[in-house]
Amino acid sequence: MTDQKPALRLEGIVKTFPGVRALDGVSFAVQPGEVHALMGENGAGKSTLMKVLGGIYQPEEGRIFIDERETVMRGPLEAKANGVMFIHQELSLAEEISVAENIYLGELPRKSFGRVDWDTLYSRTDAILEKLKVSFNARTRVGDLSIANQQMVEIARALTVDARAVIFDEPTASLTDAEKSVLFDVIADLKAQGVGIIYISHRMEEIFRITDRISVLRDGAYRGTLETAKTDEDEITRMMIGRSLDLTRRQAPATPGPVALRVEGLSCGDLFQDAHFEVREGEVLGFYGLVGAGRTEIAETLFGLRKPTSGRIFLKGEEVTITSPIDAIARGISLVPESRKEQGLVLGMNCRDNITLPQVGDLTAGPFVSDGAEISIYDQYRDRLQIKSPSWRTTVGNLSGGNQQKIVIGKWLSMRPEVLIVDEPTRGIDVGSKSEIHNLLRELAKQGYAVIVISSEMPEVLHVSDRIVAMYHGRVMREFTAEEVTEDSLIQAISGIEGSAA
Amino acid sequence: MADTAMKSIGGVLARQGILVAFILFMVGFTLWNPRFIDPDNVFGVIRSSAILGVMALGVTFVVIGGNLDLSVGSMLSFSAIVVLDLHENPAFGPALAIPAMFALTLCLGAINGFLIGYLRLNSLIVTLGMLSAIHGLTLTWSGGQNMDIANQNETWFGVFGRGSALGVPIPVLIFIGLAAILGILLGKTPFGRKVYAVGGNGTAATFSGIPRARVVFITYLVSAFCVATAGLIQASRTMGAQNTVGQGLELEVLAAVILGGASLLGGSGTIFKTVIGVLILGFIQNGLLLAGLEFYVQFVVTWIIIILAVWLDIATKRGKLWSPIA
Ligand SMILES: Nc1ncnc2c1ncn2[C@@H]1O[C@H](COP(=O)(O)OP(=O)(O)OP(=O)(O)O)[C@@H](O)[C@H]1O
Ligand SMILES: [Mg+2]
Helix, strand or coil, X not given: CCCCCCXXXXXXXXXXXXXXXXXXXXXXXXXXXXXXXXXXCCCCXXXXXXXXXXXXXXXXXXEEEECXXXXXXXXXXXXXXXXXXXXXXXXXXXXXXXXXXXXXCCCCCECHHHCECHHHHHHHHHHHHHHHCCXXXXXXXXXXCCHHHHHHHHHHHHCCCCCXXXXXXXXXXXXXXXXXXXXXXXXXXXXXXXXXXXXXXXXXXXXXXXXXXXXXXXXXXXXXXXXXXXXXHHHHHHHHHCCCCCCCCCCCCCCCCCEEEEEEEEEECCCEEEEEEEEECCEEEEEEECCCCCHHHHHHHHCCCCCCCEEEEEECCEEECCCCHHHHHHCCEEEECCCHHHHHCCCCCEHHHHHHHHHCCCCXXXXXXXXXXXXXXXXXXXXXXXXXXXXXXCEHHHCCXXXXXXXXXXXXXXXXCCEEXXXXXXXXXXXXXXXXXXXXXXXXXXXXXXXXXXXXXXXXXXXXXXXXXXXXXXXXXXXXXXXXXXXXXXXXXXXXXXXXXX | CHHHHHHHHHHHHHHCHHHHHHHHHHHHHHHHCHHHHCHHHHXXXXXXXXXXXXXXXXXXXXXXCCCCCCCHHHHHHHHHHHHHXXXXXXXXXXXXXXXXXXXXXXXXXXXXHHHHHXXXXXXHHXXXXXXXXXXXXHHHHHCCCCEECCCHHHCCCCHHHHCEXXXXXXXXXXHHHHHHHHHHHHHHCHHHHHHHHHHHCHHHHHHCCCCHHHHHHHHHHHHHHHHHHHHHHHHHHHCEECCCCXXXXXXXXXXXXXXCCCCCCCCCCCHHHHHHHHHHHHHHHHHHXXXXXXXXHHHHHHHHHHHHHHHHHHHHHHXXXXXXXX
């Protein structure tokens, strides 16, 4: 493979932002028909490197070669013209227009007098969508699609041209398993056509499943390339973060205290029905299920964002009605929401202000917000969660995806809640920080917090939970203790297989 | 070294595009007509900008909160007419007319705030509707007549528009004082922070336990309060008013806020920037007047300059002058 001409080669790329040297002379190459993983901690520079390649950022130094021809990418369209397609980490679609228009944005097929040729547009789009086995069509308005389906639209966009290289920046973060396997089929297809593929992900199992080689970035510098077949998790991790992680160590079970939260027969329309469960102080309760099983909706109901249609909620044995997030927060409930961009962060605000937002009314000196109190909270959670940001003044939107997620977690931890609900807490977070966050969740339980973890990643649920609730189609199918749970029984329960219901 | 110096200058330019445009404009006009920076002229501009400025302070809150307020122009007419009418009413007199007018104007703001904050109606539609509804209300109140104070020498009412303290006109003092207070409210208090959060990302604000509806509601009260203050200055200065005295001001106010760099999408802008925006607009109009342009030509030129300024602002942020959406 290595004696072939690379499909794509980068040489000495340097890119700086105010206060950060995001890329410090990075070089690497991708062969045709190769799936090349790009790995590194949050903020290592992966997305930035790809944006340079995609013409979104102009590097200060360095050169880009496509098929060994030096190419300057002055904008995304030029990158596309050179056969480089980009599936972004953060969605970048226009919500108000149709799937087809999004896919062909800027190059809609035309008839005479510049009129859009809608028939061609829709039929071309539907042909691509068919390959992706999606449930929507060319005419669907993008705003009506789920996040996962919007991701599929981004992927479809990459299939419209004869690409030389396709970049996937954390494409699976919000996909279901079924969607993931469609995506992997698409990648296999591209690979067979001799396209060079760059694949960014923090999920080791995916890396081992589909990639051929792995290049690692650390603090904006290139650290080396490994052959996937000849390496293991430990080696990659050490290259990424400079030390090994003991991921498999089972946490000692906590000794649970009194019941902090109990839910009896809670229902909310057709979102979920008749849920029963309880969490004790000092315990982590995991919620596992497929995307759409109703876990997020339960969390939102507990946080006062949805009104239950029936059922009762008890906090410390006392029945409560939670009518709003304000109410929930006052009762000591925190929710780290599922979507950091829509629900978790004010992207245009700085890091400090985002972290202190829920409690800004209490951080006062006289009538004014106390700068000192805010900064000390920021510093505390920056250190505790190892948030990488040039300063507290940095706009959150300029942080890397994983560091944004840490800001959301810091925001809710700093509320010192009694019941902490975290919904997909490690989405987009690197392996090192992921285990930090898992340890943190365990640690919080040990300190007496009642923690609820919602996750679609089985290893995560298995690793952090003392008990696991399995959900399927809005119903709690079964509850497992950490001792009795097995992967198989969990999979059965969340697929609604008969006989597993409690 | 020289390279980093260039870059940091570039950085300042990028962040302060509007300020740069302002300075260039001032320098250009002064070279062309030195009378432009004559202290008398400068103070004259500031004084005549005070009413617009006071209104823009309030609209800044609304815009940062992610909404629009197009009703401020007709609300100004309303407050001026009402305060003048009550002033002439023996049951009220100036001492009661002023608080009564503030209360009524705040009620109008509360209607805006309720419909937009609590009922989540579109602010463009609501305040555009309010623009004409308030106009109708004003005409009903006045019976279509102009309002005048009959015995102008026997009232202290003129102090807000005509008076001065330590040689500074009272309208200018009110503008500066209110700008300082509202600047602190927006920049230094929890409430101000919540306005930015609600305008920046309303959903995330809700998830953070911020009472979004109430925050929006209050921004409209702030806006109405500023309008009432501006109406007081207006009525006091002229001791009389037409039903249409505030007509068209809503767009000028919005222009000043946007010139200052607040985003129409919400979540960004500051009181200081708005003050700059107000001054830019004031000086542009003054410059055109000095250039001898007809009053109505001003509308066109003002608009062109606003577009240029906004474009320059965006262009410096993007780092290029031309960025076709392809
Ligand atoms: N537009 C920007 N302005 C300022 N700094 C930026 C900008 N974009 C990225 N950065 C900074 O550059 C560094 C690299 O960010 P990048 O997004 O490339 O990380 P990443 O490797 O993709 O991380 P993640 O795994 O979290 O997605 C970070 O420190 C980030 O804060
Ligand atoms: Mg990234």
